[in-house]
Amino acid sequence: MSHPIPLVPFEERAHKALADERLQQALKVATTKFIVHRQEALSLLPDADGLRQRGRAIRERTIAHLDECLIQLESAVQANGGHVHWAQDEVEACRIIVGLLQERQARLVVKSKSMATEEIGLNHALQAAAIEAVETDLGEWIVQLAGETPSHIVAPAVHKTKEQVAELFEKQVGRPVGTDIPALTKIARAQLREKFLAADAAISGVNFAIAETGTLVLVTNEGNGRLASSLPRTHIAVMGLEKVIPTWDDLPALLTLLTRSATGQIITSYVTCVTGPRRPGEADGPEELHLVILDNGRTRILENEYRESLYCIRCGACANACPVYLKIGGHAYGGVYSGPIGAVLTPLLQGMEHFGALPHASSLCGACKDACPVRIDLPRMLLALRAQEVEDKRPPVWERLLFRLYAWGTSHPVIYRLGARLGGLLAWPFARNGWMGRLPVPIVSRWTTKRDFPAPAARPFHARWAEIEREAVPPPSKDESR
Numbered sequence: 352m353s354h355p356i357p358l359v360p361f362e363e364r365a366h367k368a369l370a371d372e373r374l375q376q377a378l379k380v381a382t383t384k385f386i387v388h389r390q391e392a393l394s395l396l397p398d399a400d401g402l403r404q405r406g407r408a409i410r411e412r413t414i415a416h417l418d419e420c421l422i423q424l425e426s427a428v429q430a431n432g433g434h435v436h437w438a439q440d441e442v443e444a445c446r447i448i449v450g451l452l453q454e455r456q457a458r459l460v461v462k463s464k465s466m467a468t469e470e471i472g473l474n475h476a477l478q479a480a481a482i483e484a485v486e487t488d489l490g491e492w493i494v495q496l497a498g499e500t501p502s503h504i505v506a507p508a509v510h511k512t513k514e515q516v517a518e519l520f521e522k523q524v525g526r527p528v529g530t531d532i533p534a535l536t537k538i539a540r541a542q543l544r545e546k547f548l549a550a551d552a553a554i555s556g557v558n559f560a561i562a563e564t565g566t567l568v569l570v571t572n573e574g575n576g577r578l579a580s581s582l583p584r585t586h587i588a589v590m591g592l593e594k595v596i597p598t599w600d601d602l603p604a605l606l607t608l609l610t611r612s613a614t615g616q617i618i619t620s621y622v623t624c625v626t627g628p629r630r631p632g633e634a635d636g637p638e639e640l641h642l643v644i645l646d647n648g649r650t651r652i653l654e655n656e657y658r659e660s661l662y663c664i665r666c667g668a669c670a671n672a673c674p675v676y677l678k679i680g681g682h683a684y685g686g687v688y689s690g691p692i693g694a695v696l697t698p699l700l701q702g703m704e705h706f707g708a709l710p711h712a713s714s715l716c717g718a719c720k721d722a723c724p725v726r727i728d729l730p731r732m733l734l735a736l737r738a739q740e741v742e743d744k745r746p747p748v749w750e751r752l753l754f755r756l757y758a759w760g761t762s763h764p765v766i767y768r769l770g771a772r773l774g775g776l777l778a779w780p781f782a783r784n785g786w787m788g789r790l791p792v793p794i795v796s797r798w799t800t801k802r803d804f805p806a807p808a809a810r811p812f813h814a815r816w817a818e819i820e821r822e823a824v825p826p827p828s829k830d831e832s833r
């Protein structure tokens with residue numbers, strides 16, 4: 352079962368989030384920290400813009416040669432002693448993973464953070480197969496204890512205050528725990544360490560997969576990726592097929608951009624590179640390594656105008672910069688991916704019919720594009736999705752008539768001038784300081800339930816321009832006037 356389709360419409364979810372004071376408080380604290388740290392970390396780079404250009408060029412090149420990169424990756428992983436599985440969709444991916452675990456009679460699985468496994472609804476599939484799955488990323492563990500889903504790409508529990516986390520931990524350990532963050536972290540560490548030692552298998556995501564060597568790169572702050580990939584006997588890594596990069600030389604630029612854009616760190620605490628299972632003589636590592644490469648709609652995106660969304664390195668910087676995300680948080684988006692990239696990816700992966708409202712959750716201010724380390728043009732894609740939604744929905748007759756009338760009027764100068772003067776006159780009683788707080792005509796008044804409408808100017812631009820031109824003409828000289 353994939354990530355569930357929300358039953359409540361987006362508008363309602365957003366209103367609920369706006370009214371949640373604790374959420375507003377948690378979002379403000381966490382995202383302000385991310386924004387400041389990101390700016391500081393990028394300012395320390397000698398040529399941040401150059402690095403971002405290089406990052407984008409790598410992603411462009413990779414996606415342009417995705418088929419070759421993936422085939423090379425498959426061969427390299429196999430040559431290292433690993434196994435590669437291709438999953439067309441979430442059903443196939445879950446079937447492969449559950450099958451691998453059942454064959455090995457696994458009962459307990461530790462999971463290192465993976466948005467791809469959220470996307471395929473893996474935890475539900477594991478539960479249905481009576482396999483216990485424990486999230487080991489601190490934020491993921493918090494949301495698992497709360498019975499929720501992640502609300503941010505890199506900080507899954509960003510919506511929780513420390514008081515809420517303490518409540519969850521109290522329930523888990525059966526005693527008061529207080530709100531001291533290091534003490535809370537110690538509790539998580541003690542609980543999760545036991546699970547690592549007892550686990551039959553581990554499931555992780557993949558931040559980057561290097562095609563030339565078959566190396567899987569896991570980036571974590573808690574070291575859970577390293578424990579997951581070295582302690583249990585079986586390691587299953589799940590990646591969206593766009594996570595491949597061609598060579599080792601491409602890694603430093605992307606890693607530098609990822610960590611600085613995500614959390615503002617110069618480098619993440621643990622960067623784990625897994626090249627095959629344990630070899631003879633090695634002290635640790637899994638006996639078996641399986642890589643599940645997930646399509647789930649990505650090859651469809653590859654062929655259309657949203658291809659650029661596959662350049663994403665999942666840093667979450669666009670969400671931290673987005674004024675809409677900062678007010679409503681990730682759960683209001685209803686899908687796995689939130690923020691501006693979620694507003695593009697979720698409708699593409701899970702269908703416009705369920706998530707067609709998301710591209711409208713943007714002021715189109717462009718802050719997401721500015722923040723994106725690989726300069727993905729999110730506003731362009733949000734607009735294209737809006738256009739697609741309008742086309743798919745076919746607007747009501749009155750709307751089509753209105754726009755036809757408008758098009759006709761604006762292409763006939765006399766009608767346009769008359770309309771502009773008439774508009775200014777009619778709007779005058781309702782306008783205050785150049786804005787109308789409410790449109791008086793019922794059919795269009797919904798526009799002003801959430802925003803003001805710019806009032807037509809009392810004197811239209813073309814009339815003022817004509818006047819300026821008249822004034823600018825120098826008076827005829829005496830010679831000319833003779």
Ligand code: SF4
Nearest residue numbers: 663664666667669723
């Ligand atoms: S779209 Fe850009 S900013 Fe947003 S998560 Fe992806 S890489 Fe980061």
